[in-house]
Amino acid sequence: MKIYFARFIELVGGDPQADRAVPPTGFTARLTLFTAGAMAFLAVFALALSLATGRLADRWASELARTSTLRISAPDDQVDAQVRAALQVLETTPGVAAARALTPDEQRALLAPWFGPDLPVEDLPIPQLVEIIEDADGYDPTGLRARLQAEVPGAVLDDHTRWREPMIAAAGRLRSLGWIALILIAASTAAMITLAAQAALAANAQVIRVMRLVGARDIYIARAFVRRFTLRALAGAAIGTTTGLFAVWLLPSADVAGGFLTGLGYQGLHWFLPLFIPPLAALVAFFATRAAALRTLREQS
Amino acid sequence: MIDLDNVAYSYGGAELFSQVKLNLAAGSFHFLTGPSGAGKTTLLKLCYGELQATGGQVRLFGEDAATMDRDAVAMARRRIGVVHQDCQFLDHLPLTENIALPLTVSGREAEAEANLDDLMGWVGLRAQARQLPPQLSGGERQRAALARAVIMSPDVIIADEPTGNVDWEMSQRLLKLLIELNKMGKTVLIATHDMNLIRAAKSQVTTRVLRLKDRRLMQAGVEL
Numbered sequence: 398m399k400i401y402f403a404r405f406i407e408l409v410g411g412d413p414q415a416d417r418a419v420p421p422t423g424f425t426a427r428l429t430l431f432t433a434g435a436m437a438f439l440a441v442f443a444l445a446l447s448l449a450t451g452r453l454a455d456r457w458a459s460e461l462a463r464t465s466t467l468r469i470s471a472p473d474d475q476v477d478a479q480v481r482a483a484l485q486v487l488e489t490t491p492g493v494a495a496a497r498a499l500t501p502d503e504q505r506a507l508l509a510p511w512f513g514p515d516l517p518v519e520d521l522p523i524p525q526l527v528e529i530i531e532d533a534d535g536y537d538p539t540g541l542r543a544r545l546q547a548e549v550p551g552a553v554l555d556d557h558t559r560w561r562e563p564m565i566a567a568a569g570r571l572r573s574l575g576w577i578a579l580i581l582i583a584a585s586t587a588a589m590i591t592l593a594a595q596a597a598l599a600a601n602a603q604v605i606r607v608m609r610l611v612g613a614r615d616i617y618i619a620r621a622f623v624r625r626f627t628l629r630a631l632a633g634a635a636i637g638t639t640t641g642l643f644a645v646w647l648l649p650s651a652d653v654a655g656g657f658l659t660g661l662g663y664q665g666l667h668w669f670l671p672l673f674i675p676p677l678a679a680l681v682a683f684f685a686t687r688a689a690a691l692r693t694l695r696e697q698s
Numbered sequence: 699m700i701d702l703d704n705v706a707y708s709y710g711g712a713e714l715f716s717q718v719k720l721n722l723a724a725g726s727f728h729f730l731t732g733p734s735g736a737g738k739t740t741l742l743k744l745c746y747g748e749l750q751a752t753g754g755q756v757r758l759f760g761e762d763a764a765t766m767d768r769d770a771v772a773m774a775r776r777r778i779g780v781v782h783q784d785c786q787f788l789d790h791l792p793l794t795e796n797i798a799l800p801l802t803v804s805g806r807e808a809e810a811e812a813n814l815d816d817l818m819g820w821v822g823l824r825a826q827a828r829q830l831p832p833q834l835s836g837g838e839r840q841r842a843a844l845a846r847a848v849i850m851s852p853d854v855i856i857a858d859e860p861t862g863n864v865d866w867e868m869s870q871r872l873l874k875l876l877i878e879l880n881k882m883g884k885t886v887l888i889a890t891h892d893m894n895l896i897r898a899a900k901s902q903v904t905t906r907v908l909r910l911k912d913r914r915l916m917q918a919g920v921e922l
Binding site for chain 1: 772773775786795800851
Protein backbone atom coordinates (compact mmCIF):
# COMPACT_ATOMS: atom_id res chain seq x y z
CA MET A 398 0.00 0.00 0.00
CA LYS A 399 2.84 2.32 0.93
CA ILE A 400 4.48 1.65 -2.41
CA TYR A 401 1.31 2.53 -4.32
CA PHE A 402 0.88 5.70 -2.29
CA ALA A 403 4.48 6.68 -2.94
CA ARG A 404 3.98 6.04 -6.66
CA PHE A 405 0.81 8.14 -6.66
CA ILE A 406 2.68 11.00 -5.02
CA GLU A 407 5.47 10.57 -7.57
CA LEU A 408 2.95 10.82 -10.40
CA VAL A 409 1.19 13.87 -9.00
CA GLY A 410 4.41 15.67 -8.22
CA GLY A 411 5.81 17.69 -11.03
CA ASP A 412 9.25 17.11 -12.50
CA PRO A 413 10.35 19.75 -14.97
CA GLN A 414 13.18 17.50 -16.17
CA ALA A 415 10.79 14.65 -16.94
CA ASP A 416 8.48 17.11 -18.70
CA ARG A 417 11.35 18.41 -20.81
CA ALA A 418 12.32 14.91 -21.89
CA VAL A 419 9.07 14.55 -23.82
CA PRO A 420 8.73 17.02 -26.68
CA PRO A 421 5.40 18.84 -26.81
CA THR A 422 3.17 17.25 -29.41
CA GLY A 423 0.85 19.82 -30.96
CA PHE A 424 -1.88 17.53 -32.23
CA THR A 425 -2.54 15.66 -28.99
CA ALA A 426 -2.25 18.87 -26.98
CA ARG A 427 -4.92 20.57 -29.07
CA LEU A 428 -7.12 17.44 -29.05
CA THR A 429 -6.99 17.14 -25.27
CA LEU A 430 -7.64 20.83 -24.77
CA PHE A 431 -10.58 20.84 -27.19
CA THR A 432 -12.09 17.60 -25.84
CA ALA A 433 -11.87 18.73 -22.23
CA GLY A 434 -13.33 22.12 -23.12
CA ALA A 435 -16.22 20.74 -25.16
CA MET A 436 -17.05 18.09 -22.59
CA ALA A 437 -16.93 20.59 -19.74
CA PHE A 438 -19.26 22.88 -21.69
CA LEU A 439 -21.73 20.00 -22.12
CA ALA A 440 -21.29 18.97 -18.49
CA VAL A 441 -22.35 22.44 -17.36
CA PHE A 442 -25.65 21.98 -19.20
CA ALA A 443 -26.14 18.37 -18.10
CA LEU A 444 -25.58 19.43 -14.51
CA ALA A 445 -28.01 22.34 -14.96
CA LEU A 446 -30.60 19.92 -16.36
CA SER A 447 -30.17 17.56 -13.44
CA LEU A 448 -30.46 20.30 -10.88
CA ALA A 449 -33.42 21.97 -12.62
CA THR A 450 -35.40 18.75 -12.96
CA GLY A 451 -34.60 17.94 -9.37
CA ARG A 452 -36.00 21.28 -8.30
CA LEU A 453 -39.04 20.76 -10.50
CA ALA A 454 -39.76 17.35 -9.02
CA ASP A 455 -39.34 18.69 -5.50
CA ARG A 456 -41.63 21.62 -6.22
CA TRP A 457 -44.32 19.46 -7.73
CA ALA A 458 -44.05 17.01 -4.91
CA SER A 459 -44.21 19.59 -2.15
CA GLU A 460 -46.71 22.05 -3.67
CA LEU A 461 -49.19 19.55 -5.03
CA ALA A 462 -48.95 16.89 -2.39
CA ARG A 463 -50.76 19.02 0.20
CA THR A 464 -53.57 20.30 -1.97
CA SER A 465 -56.69 18.78 -3.50
CA THR A 466 -59.55 20.12 -5.53
CA LEU A 467 -63.25 19.52 -5.12
CA ARG A 468 -65.28 20.00 -8.28
CA ILE A 469 -68.97 20.67 -7.78
CA SER A 470 -71.23 20.32 -10.78
CA ALA A 471 -74.89 21.09 -10.10
CA PRO A 472 -77.82 23.05 -11.52
CA ASP A 473 -77.33 26.80 -11.03
CA ASP A 474 -79.85 27.09 -8.23
CA GLN A 475 -78.18 24.28 -6.24
CA VAL A 476 -74.52 25.24 -6.61
CA ASP A 477 -74.35 27.56 -3.59
CA ALA A 478 -76.14 25.05 -1.37
CA GLN A 479 -73.85 22.24 -2.45
CA VAL A 480 -70.75 24.39 -1.93
CA ARG A 481 -71.89 25.23 1.59
CA ALA A 482 -72.59 21.56 2.30
CA ALA A 483 -69.20 20.57 0.95
CA LEU A 484 -67.40 23.16 3.04
CA GLN A 485 -69.23 21.92 6.13
CA VAL A 486 -68.15 18.37 5.38
CA LEU A 487 -64.57 19.51 4.84
CA GLU A 488 -64.50 21.56 8.04
CA THR A 489 -65.32 18.46 10.01
CA THR A 490 -62.98 16.17 8.13
CA PRO A 491 -59.83 15.22 10.06
CA GLY A 492 -56.70 16.08 8.10
CA VAL A 493 -58.17 19.07 6.25
CA ALA A 494 -56.43 22.27 7.37
CA ALA A 495 -58.43 24.68 5.22
CA ALA A 496 -60.97 24.68 2.42
CA ARG A 497 -62.39 27.53 0.38
CA ALA A 498 -64.35 28.03 -2.80
CA LEU A 499 -62.47 29.76 -5.61
CA THR A 500 -63.78 33.16 -6.60
CA PRO A 501 -65.00 33.79 -10.17
CA ASP A 502 -61.83 35.78 -10.82
CA GLU A 503 -59.63 32.89 -9.72
CA GLN A 504 -61.59 30.47 -11.90
CA ARG A 505 -61.31 32.88 -14.83
CA ALA A 506 -57.57 33.09 -14.29
CA LEU A 507 -57.32 29.31 -14.37
CA LEU A 508 -59.15 29.17 -17.69
CA ALA A 509 -57.45 32.23 -19.20
CA PRO A 510 -54.58 30.30 -20.83
CA TRP A 511 -57.13 28.36 -22.90
CA PHE A 512 -60.04 30.78 -23.41
CA GLY A 513 -58.51 34.23 -22.93
CA PRO A 514 -58.99 36.78 -20.11
CA ASP A 515 -62.50 37.94 -21.04
CA LEU A 516 -64.31 34.67 -20.50
CA PRO A 517 -67.79 35.26 -18.92
CA VAL A 518 -67.44 32.60 -16.25
CA GLU A 519 -70.76 33.52 -14.63
CA ASP A 520 -72.66 32.75 -17.86
CA LEU A 521 -71.11 29.37 -18.52
CA PRO A 522 -71.95 26.05 -16.90
CA ILE A 523 -68.55 25.78 -15.29
CA PRO A 524 -68.23 23.68 -12.14
CA GLN A 525 -67.40 25.46 -8.91
CA LEU A 526 -63.96 24.55 -7.58
CA VAL A 527 -63.12 24.23 -3.91
CA GLU A 528 -59.47 24.26 -2.87
CA ILE A 529 -58.58 21.88 -0.05
CA ILE A 530 -55.37 22.30 1.94
CA GLU A 531 -54.31 19.31 4.00
CA ASP A 532 -52.60 19.41 7.32
CA ALA A 533 -49.39 17.47 8.01
CA ASP A 534 -51.21 14.19 8.59
CA GLY A 535 -53.42 14.46 5.51
CA TYR A 536 -56.99 13.21 5.18
CA ASP A 537 -58.45 9.86 4.20
CA PRO A 538 -59.54 10.35 0.55
CA THR A 539 -61.70 7.20 0.50
CA GLY A 540 -63.65 8.23 3.60
CA LEU A 541 -64.03 11.80 2.33
CA ARG A 542 -65.31 10.61 -1.04
CA ALA A 543 -67.92 8.43 0.71
CA ARG A 544 -69.15 11.35 2.86
CA LEU A 545 -69.27 13.70 -0.12
CA GLN A 546 -71.17 11.17 -2.19
CA ALA A 547 -73.79 11.01 0.55
CA GLU A 548 -74.03 14.72 1.34
CA VAL A 549 -72.91 16.54 -1.83
CA PRO A 550 -73.92 14.37 -4.79
CA GLY A 551 -72.47 16.77 -7.40
CA ALA A 552 -68.98 16.83 -5.88
CA VAL A 553 -65.97 15.09 -7.35
CA LEU A 554 -62.77 14.96 -5.26
CA ASP A 555 -59.48 15.24 -7.15
CA ASP A 556 -56.48 14.70 -4.88
CA HIS A 557 -54.06 15.23 -7.87
CA THR A 558 -52.56 11.75 -7.38
CA ARG A 559 -53.64 10.70 -10.83
CA TRP A 560 -51.45 13.21 -12.69
CA ARG A 561 -49.03 14.33 -10.00
CA GLU A 562 -47.23 11.00 -9.67
CA PRO A 563 -46.43 10.52 -13.39
CA MET A 564 -45.14 14.08 -13.57
CA ILE A 565 -42.90 13.61 -10.55
CA ALA A 566 -41.73 10.32 -12.03
CA ALA A 567 -41.03 12.07 -15.34
CA ALA A 568 -39.06 14.79 -13.58
CA GLY A 569 -37.12 12.12 -11.68
CA ARG A 570 -36.30 10.34 -14.92
CA LEU A 571 -35.16 13.59 -16.48
CA ARG A 572 -32.91 14.11 -13.49
CA SER A 573 -31.52 10.58 -13.92
CA LEU A 574 -30.93 11.31 -17.59
CA GLY A 575 -28.96 14.39 -16.59
CA TRP A 576 -26.73 12.31 -14.31
CA ILE A 577 -26.34 9.62 -16.96
CA ALA A 578 -25.33 12.35 -19.41
CA LEU A 579 -22.71 13.54 -16.93
CA ILE A 580 -21.35 10.00 -16.55
CA LEU A 581 -21.27 9.56 -20.33
CA ILE A 582 -19.48 12.89 -20.69
CA ALA A 583 -16.87 11.78 -18.14
CA ALA A 584 -16.48 8.42 -19.90
CA SER A 585 -16.17 10.09 -23.31
CA THR A 586 -13.59 12.50 -21.91
CA ALA A 587 -11.63 9.57 -20.50
CA ALA A 588 -11.84 7.72 -23.82
CA MET A 589 -10.75 10.72 -25.90
CA ILE A 590 -7.89 11.56 -23.55
CA THR A 591 -6.82 7.90 -23.54
CA LEU A 592 -6.67 7.96 -27.33
CA ALA A 593 -4.75 11.23 -27.30
CA ALA A 594 -2.33 9.86 -24.70
CA GLN A 595 -1.81 6.69 -26.72
CA ALA A 596 -1.16 8.77 -29.82
CA ALA A 597 1.36 10.85 -27.88
CA LEU A 598 3.05 7.71 -26.55
CA ALA A 599 3.22 6.19 -30.02
CA ALA A 600 4.60 9.42 -31.46
CA ASN A 601 7.26 9.44 -28.77
CA ALA A 602 8.34 5.81 -29.09
CA GLN A 603 11.95 6.83 -29.69
CA VAL A 604 11.95 9.11 -26.66
CA ILE A 605 10.65 6.26 -24.55
CA ARG A 606 13.28 3.87 -25.99
CA VAL A 607 16.08 6.29 -25.15
CA MET A 608 14.79 6.94 -21.66
CA ARG A 609 14.51 3.22 -21.00
CA LEU A 610 18.00 2.66 -22.32
CA VAL A 611 19.44 5.06 -19.77
CA GLY A 612 17.55 3.49 -16.87
CA ALA A 613 14.32 5.48 -16.60
CA ARG A 614 11.59 3.69 -14.66
CA ASP A 615 8.12 3.41 -16.19
CA ILE A 616 6.71 5.70 -13.54
CA TYR A 617 9.21 8.41 -14.52
CA ILE A 618 8.28 8.19 -18.19
CA ALA A 619 4.54 7.98 -17.42
CA ARG A 620 4.76 11.00 -15.15
CA ALA A 621 5.84 13.28 -17.96
CA PHE A 622 2.80 12.29 -20.02
CA VAL A 623 0.32 12.14 -17.14
CA ARG A 624 1.21 15.54 -15.79
CA ARG A 625 1.03 17.13 -19.22
CA PHE A 626 -2.37 15.63 -20.08
CA THR A 627 -3.79 16.38 -16.64
CA LEU A 628 -2.85 20.04 -16.92
CA ARG A 629 -4.19 20.25 -20.47
CA ALA A 630 -7.51 18.73 -19.38
CA LEU A 631 -7.68 21.12 -16.44
CA ALA A 632 -7.09 24.12 -18.68
CA GLY A 633 -9.53 22.94 -21.35
CA ALA A 634 -12.23 22.14 -18.81
CA ALA A 635 -11.76 25.54 -17.14
CA ILE A 636 -12.35 27.27 -20.47
CA GLY A 637 -15.34 25.02 -21.28
CA THR A 638 -16.89 25.50 -17.85
CA THR A 639 -16.51 29.27 -17.98
CA THR A 640 -18.09 29.39 -21.43
CA GLY A 641 -20.89 27.04 -20.35
CA LEU A 642 -21.67 29.08 -17.26
CA PHE A 643 -21.81 32.23 -19.35
CA ALA A 644 -24.21 30.53 -21.77
CA VAL A 645 -26.42 29.32 -18.90
CA TRP A 646 -26.41 32.81 -17.43
CA LEU A 647 -27.68 34.13 -20.76
CA LEU A 648 -30.70 31.78 -20.71
CA PRO A 649 -34.06 33.45 -19.98
CA SER A 650 -34.95 33.31 -16.31
CA ALA A 651 -37.86 31.26 -14.98
CA ASP A 652 -39.88 34.32 -14.08
CA VAL A 653 -39.60 35.85 -17.53
CA ALA A 654 -40.41 32.71 -19.49
CA GLY A 655 -43.11 31.60 -17.09
CA GLY A 656 -43.43 28.24 -18.82
CA PHE A 657 -43.75 24.75 -17.56
CA LEU A 658 -40.06 23.61 -17.79
CA THR A 659 -38.50 26.91 -16.86
CA GLY A 660 -35.50 27.66 -14.72
CA LEU A 661 -33.00 25.49 -16.64
CA GLY A 662 -30.20 27.29 -14.93
CA TYR A 663 -28.44 27.41 -11.62
CA GLN A 664 -29.91 28.96 -8.51
CA GLY A 665 -28.17 30.16 -5.38
CA LEU A 666 -25.26 28.01 -4.26
CA HIS A 667 -25.76 25.72 -7.24
CA TRP A 668 -23.78 28.24 -9.29
CA PHE A 669 -20.68 26.97 -7.46
CA LEU A 670 -21.20 23.31 -8.41
CA PRO A 671 -19.82 23.64 -11.98
CA LEU A 672 -16.57 24.84 -10.45
CA PHE A 673 -15.93 21.19 -9.60
CA ILE A 674 -16.00 20.24 -13.30
CA PRO A 675 -12.40 21.32 -14.16
CA PRO A 676 -10.78 19.45 -11.23
CA LEU A 677 -12.96 16.41 -11.99
CA ALA A 678 -11.92 16.56 -15.65
CA ALA A 679 -8.29 16.75 -14.53
CA LEU A 680 -8.85 13.73 -12.29
CA VAL A 681 -10.40 11.79 -15.17
CA ALA A 682 -7.48 12.78 -17.39
CA PHE A 683 -5.00 11.81 -14.69
CA PHE A 684 -6.33 8.27 -14.31
CA ALA A 685 -7.02 7.79 -18.02
CA THR A 686 -3.52 8.91 -19.06
CA ARG A 687 -1.86 7.00 -16.24
CA ALA A 688 -3.62 3.76 -17.21
CA ALA A 689 -2.88 4.33 -20.92
CA ALA A 690 0.75 5.24 -20.30
CA LEU A 691 1.55 2.34 -18.01
CA ARG A 692 -0.27 -0.13 -20.26
CA THR A 693 1.49 1.17 -23.38
CA LEU A 694 4.87 1.11 -21.65
CA ARG A 695 4.27 -2.49 -20.62
CA GLU A 696 3.25 -3.41 -24.17
CA GLN A 697 6.21 -1.60 -25.73
CA SER A 698 8.77 -3.53 -23.70
CA MET B 699 28.68 -8.76 -13.23
CA ILE B 700 26.64 -10.37 -16.00
CA ASP B 701 26.29 -14.13 -16.45
CA LEU B 702 24.60 -16.05 -19.22
CA ASP B 703 24.11 -19.68 -18.36
CA ASN B 704 22.98 -21.99 -21.17
CA VAL B 705 20.97 -19.16 -22.62
CA ALA B 706 18.76 -19.65 -25.64
CA TYR B 707 16.73 -17.16 -27.59
CA SER B 708 14.01 -17.95 -30.09
CA TYR B 709 11.93 -15.54 -32.09
CA GLY B 710 8.79 -16.50 -33.98
CA GLY B 711 9.48 -20.17 -33.37
CA ALA B 712 12.99 -19.99 -34.85
CA GLU B 713 15.95 -20.47 -32.56
CA LEU B 714 18.48 -17.67 -32.92
CA PHE B 715 21.04 -19.24 -30.60
CA SER B 716 21.21 -21.65 -27.66
CA GLN B 717 23.57 -23.06 -25.04
CA VAL B 718 25.24 -19.69 -24.74
CA LYS B 719 27.55 -19.38 -21.76
CA LEU B 720 29.13 -16.03 -21.04
CA ASN B 721 30.57 -14.51 -17.91
CA LEU B 722 31.40 -10.81 -17.98
CA ALA B 723 33.65 -10.53 -14.96
CA ALA B 724 34.56 -7.21 -13.39
CA GLY B 725 37.27 -5.41 -15.37
CA SER B 726 37.17 -7.81 -18.33
CA PHE B 727 37.24 -6.72 -21.97
CA HIS B 728 35.25 -8.77 -24.51
CA PHE B 729 34.67 -8.54 -28.21
CA LEU B 730 31.67 -10.26 -29.76
CA THR B 731 31.91 -11.02 -33.45
CA GLY B 732 29.95 -13.04 -35.93
CA PRO B 733 28.16 -12.76 -39.25
CA SER B 734 25.24 -10.42 -39.72
CA GLY B 735 22.00 -11.92 -38.42
CA ALA B 736 23.81 -14.28 -36.04
CA GLY B 737 22.17 -12.57 -33.08
CA LYS B 738 24.93 -10.32 -31.71
CA THR B 739 22.58 -7.42 -31.00
CA THR B 740 20.05 -9.79 -29.43
CA LEU B 741 22.75 -11.23 -27.20
CA LEU B 742 23.71 -7.74 -26.10
CA LYS B 743 20.08 -6.90 -25.39
CA LEU B 744 19.88 -9.94 -23.14
CA CYS B 745 22.92 -8.60 -21.32
CA TYR B 746 21.25 -5.33 -20.45
CA GLY B 747 17.78 -6.67 -19.82
CA GLU B 748 15.99 -5.33 -22.87
CA LEU B 749 15.06 -8.85 -23.91
CA GLN B 750 14.25 -11.95 -21.89
CA ALA B 751 15.96 -15.22 -22.72
CA THR B 752 13.65 -17.99 -23.89
CA GLY B 753 15.90 -20.60 -22.28
CA GLY B 754 18.60 -20.78 -19.65
CA GLN B 755 19.33 -18.05 -17.16
CA VAL B 756 20.63 -14.49 -17.42
CA ARG B 757 21.94 -13.00 -14.20
CA LEU B 758 22.38 -9.25 -13.98
CA PHE B 759 24.58 -8.36 -11.03
CA GLY B 760 23.63 -11.63 -9.34
CA GLU B 761 19.88 -11.35 -9.93
CA ASP B 762 17.95 -13.63 -12.24
CA ALA B 763 16.73 -11.35 -15.02
CA ALA B 764 13.62 -13.49 -15.51
CA THR B 765 12.38 -12.71 -12.00
CA MET B 766 13.32 -9.03 -11.96
CA ASP B 767 10.45 -6.58 -12.10
CA ARG B 768 10.52 -3.65 -14.50
CA ASP B 769 11.88 -1.26 -11.88
CA ALA B 770 14.67 -3.68 -11.01
CA VAL B 771 15.63 -3.93 -14.69
CA ALA B 772 15.67 -0.12 -14.90
CA MET B 773 17.93 0.01 -11.84
CA ALA B 774 20.24 -2.60 -13.38
CA ARG B 775 20.46 -0.54 -16.58
CA ARG B 776 21.79 2.36 -14.57
CA ARG B 777 24.83 0.18 -13.91
CA ILE B 778 25.24 -0.63 -17.60
CA GLY B 779 26.23 1.98 -20.14
CA VAL B 780 24.97 1.13 -23.63
CA VAL B 781 26.25 2.54 -26.92
CA HIS B 782 24.30 1.69 -30.07
CA GLN B 783 25.44 1.90 -33.65
CA ASP B 784 22.45 4.13 -34.44
CA CYS B 785 22.96 6.29 -31.37
CA GLN B 786 19.52 7.45 -30.35
CA PHE B 787 19.10 10.77 -28.64
CA LEU B 788 16.30 13.10 -27.67
CA ASP B 789 16.54 15.32 -30.70
CA HIS B 790 14.83 18.30 -29.08
CA LEU B 791 17.34 18.56 -26.23
CA PRO B 792 20.86 20.00 -26.51
CA LEU B 793 23.79 17.63 -26.33
CA THR B 794 24.63 18.35 -22.69
CA GLU B 795 21.12 17.46 -21.57
CA ASN B 796 21.22 14.28 -23.65
CA ILE B 797 24.52 13.23 -22.12
CA ALA B 798 23.22 14.05 -18.63
CA LEU B 799 19.98 12.12 -19.23
CA PRO B 800 21.00 9.01 -17.21
CA LEU B 801 21.66 11.26 -14.21
CA THR B 802 18.39 13.12 -14.80
CA VAL B 803 16.22 10.02 -14.88
CA SER B 804 17.98 8.74 -11.75
CA GLY B 805 17.24 11.93 -9.84
CA ARG B 806 20.96 12.76 -9.70
CA GLU B 807 20.91 15.75 -12.03
CA ALA B 808 22.88 17.78 -9.45
CA GLU B 809 25.94 15.65 -10.27
CA ALA B 810 25.76 16.63 -13.92
CA GLU B 811 27.28 20.07 -13.42
CA ALA B 812 30.35 18.62 -11.72
CA ASN B 813 31.00 15.86 -14.28
CA LEU B 814 29.69 17.17 -17.54
CA ASP B 815 32.45 19.60 -18.47
CA ASP B 816 35.23 17.04 -17.89
CA LEU B 817 33.29 14.41 -19.75
CA MET B 818 32.64 16.69 -22.72
CA GLY B 819 36.35 17.45 -22.81
CA TRP B 820 37.22 13.75 -22.56
CA VAL B 821 35.17 12.92 -25.66
CA GLY B 822 36.18 16.16 -27.38
CA LEU B 823 32.70 17.67 -27.63
CA ARG B 824 32.98 20.83 -25.56
CA ALA B 825 32.40 23.00 -28.60
CA GLN B 826 29.24 21.10 -29.50
CA ALA B 827 27.70 21.28 -26.01
CA ARG B 828 24.68 23.41 -26.96
CA GLN B 829 24.07 21.78 -30.32
CA LEU B 830 21.11 19.51 -30.96
CA PRO B 831 21.85 15.85 -31.85
CA PRO B 832 20.72 16.19 -35.49
CA GLN B 833 23.41 18.85 -35.95
CA LEU B 834 26.22 16.41 -35.03
CA SER B 835 28.33 14.27 -37.35
CA GLY B 836 28.38 10.45 -37.08
CA GLY B 837 31.61 10.42 -35.10
CA GLU B 838 30.38 13.15 -32.76
CA ARG B 839 27.20 11.21 -32.14
CA GLN B 840 29.20 8.07 -31.31
CA ARG B 841 31.36 9.97 -28.86
CA ALA B 842 28.29 11.63 -27.36
CA ALA B 843 26.68 8.21 -26.95
CA LEU B 844 29.80 6.98 -25.20
CA ALA B 845 29.78 10.01 -22.90
CA ARG B 846 26.14 9.34 -22.07
CA ALA B 847 26.92 5.69 -21.43
CA VAL B 848 29.64 6.47 -18.90
CA ILE B 849 28.27 9.53 -17.11
CA MET B 850 26.78 7.36 -14.38
CA SER B 851 30.13 5.62 -13.95
CA PRO B 852 28.53 2.27 -14.76
CA ASP B 853 30.13 -1.07 -13.95
CA VAL B 854 29.66 -2.40 -17.48
CA ILE B 855 29.90 -0.75 -20.90
CA ILE B 856 28.12 -2.53 -23.75
CA ALA B 857 28.70 -1.17 -27.24
CA ASP B 858 26.97 -2.45 -30.36
CA GLU B 859 29.05 -1.68 -33.47
CA PRO B 860 30.29 1.59 -31.96
CA THR B 861 32.61 2.22 -34.92
CA GLY B 862 30.21 1.15 -37.62
CA ASN B 863 29.54 4.66 -38.92
CA VAL B 864 32.89 6.33 -38.37
CA ASP B 865 36.26 6.46 -40.15
CA TRP B 866 39.36 4.62 -38.99
CA GLU B 867 40.79 7.57 -37.12
CA MET B 868 37.54 8.08 -35.20
CA SER B 869 37.22 4.38 -34.47
CA GLN B 870 40.71 4.41 -32.96
CA ARG B 871 39.73 7.39 -30.86
CA LEU B 872 36.62 5.58 -29.60
CA LEU B 873 38.63 2.45 -28.91
CA LYS B 874 41.10 4.48 -26.91
CA LEU B 875 38.25 5.84 -24.77
CA LEU B 876 36.86 2.34 -24.20
CA ILE B 877 40.29 1.01 -23.24
CA GLU B 878 40.70 3.90 -20.81
CA LEU B 879 37.40 2.95 -19.22
CA ASN B 880 38.49 -0.67 -18.98
CA LYS B 881 41.72 0.39 -17.29
CA MET B 882 39.54 2.24 -14.77
CA GLY B 883 38.03 -1.15 -13.89
CA LYS B 884 34.95 -1.11 -16.09
CA THR B 885 33.81 -4.26 -17.83
CA VAL B 886 33.57 -3.76 -21.60
CA LEU B 887 31.68 -5.81 -24.17
CA ILE B 888 31.83 -4.68 -27.79
CA ALA B 889 29.98 -6.27 -30.67
CA THR B 890 31.75 -5.55 -33.94
CA HIS B 891 32.53 -6.73 -37.45
CA ASP B 892 35.69 -4.65 -37.51
CA MET B 893 38.62 -7.07 -37.23
CA ASN B 894 41.12 -4.24 -37.42
CA LEU B 895 39.54 -2.74 -34.33
CA ILE B 896 39.92 -6.04 -32.49
CA ARG B 897 43.55 -6.36 -33.55
CA ALA B 898 44.23 -2.81 -32.45
CA ALA B 899 42.64 -3.48 -29.08
CA LYS B 900 44.52 -6.75 -28.54
CA SER B 901 47.77 -4.87 -28.82
CA GLN B 902 46.78 -2.56 -25.98
CA VAL B 903 44.68 -4.57 -23.57
CA THR B 904 43.89 -8.15 -22.62
CA THR B 905 40.75 -9.06 -24.50
CA ARG B 906 38.63 -12.12 -24.98
CA VAL B 907 37.12 -12.50 -28.43
CA LEU B 908 33.89 -14.44 -28.80
CA ARG B 909 32.26 -15.52 -32.01
CA LEU B 910 28.53 -16.08 -32.44
CA LYS B 911 28.02 -18.40 -35.35
CA ASP B 912 25.69 -21.25 -36.25
CA ARG B 913 23.59 -20.57 -33.15
CA ARG B 914 26.49 -21.08 -30.77
CA LEU B 915 28.87 -18.78 -28.94
CA MET B 916 32.51 -19.87 -28.99
CA GLN B 917 35.95 -18.55 -28.27
CA ALA B 918 37.34 -17.08 -31.48
CA GLY B 919 40.45 -18.61 -33.02
CA VAL B 920 43.90 -17.16 -33.25
CA GLU B 921 43.26 -16.09 -36.85
CA LEU B 922 41.99 -12.87 -35.38
